Amino acid sequence: MKELVGSPGTVSGLMLRIGQCGFAAAAIGAMTSAAGFSSYTAFCYLIASMGLQMLWSFGLACLDIYALRRKRDLQNPVLVSLFVVDLTLDNNWCNKFIVQNMQVTAMLSLAAACSSAGVVVLYAKDLNFCRPQNNLACHSFEVSVILAFITWLLIAVSSHVMFWILASV
Amino acid sequence: MKELVGSPGTVSGLMLRIGQCGFAAAAIGAMTSAAGFSSYTAFCYLIASMGLQMLWSFGLACLDIYALRRKRDLQNPVLVSLFVVDLTLDNNWCNKFIVQNMQVTAMLSLAAACSSAGVVVLYAKDLNFCRPQNNLACHSFEVSVILAFITWLLIAVSSHVMFWILASV
Known part of the structure; x- marks a missing residue:
């Protein structure tokens, strides 16, 4: 099986997982640094989603480190499956599940x-609420949203790499 | 190959495509019926995205009708590929592309x-702007967003069915 950038158990895969985890943490940090974020449902949801993403990526990164240390070839679909569900299940089903x-x-x-x-575009562009006299932490909101998009991009890359691995099995 | 609900060239697939097209059109209708929607970037993007979706689903629905009329088995991956890209390309690559x-x-x-x-949650819940004296067409916005989510759900079903067809080839 050919090696894809970002596959489980490779250095590039580990970098991708660390990147996901780091950007998710940065998005949470930027959002929580903004005063009054908790009164916006969308921003609370962003923090919840990025928190979940951070934990999930951290778990995958730990498994990548373990795999690199043990020099195991995690591109083997059977071993990939072991990460998420137990051995007793059908292997092809496991790959699809992941x-x-x-x-x-x-x-x-x-x-x-x-x-x-x-919400940020509404405030910054449509309503022009981000003037200094409004005391809104628009800059923090914007930074947090950009970091969340970068996190999503990295997860999308991970997800597509897994898809190509599955499709090429 | 086993037949999946919503596969290309089946009656359920045709229903799915017509549903996508119909709900996308309804979302556009509900949004354009609301006064002042054009001053919100998010709502304009919703209309653009649903318009694109409507055209794409309409095209797929036409192909499903054509396939049903000609009694062709479009679950054959070669024929599925023909819908989107030409014959000269590698067939497995075409399926992934679709x-x-x-x-x-x-x-x-x-x-x-x-x-x-x-934006709708911000107005309706966080800021409580949807009182009658504000003259905002909140109800239309809400209906449009719900219809857009239903459209997305139908597209996600189509996309997953295609994924399972590809994965089971």
């Missing part, structure tokens, strides 16, 4: 980033 | 629905 799981995570992150972006 | 294309369309619809939902 890819769909990643697609769901990517979808949740996209939904969070987009709903927050909708 | 699935990824559907995923992109689904993603755009989700992004549009979520950004509009962010």
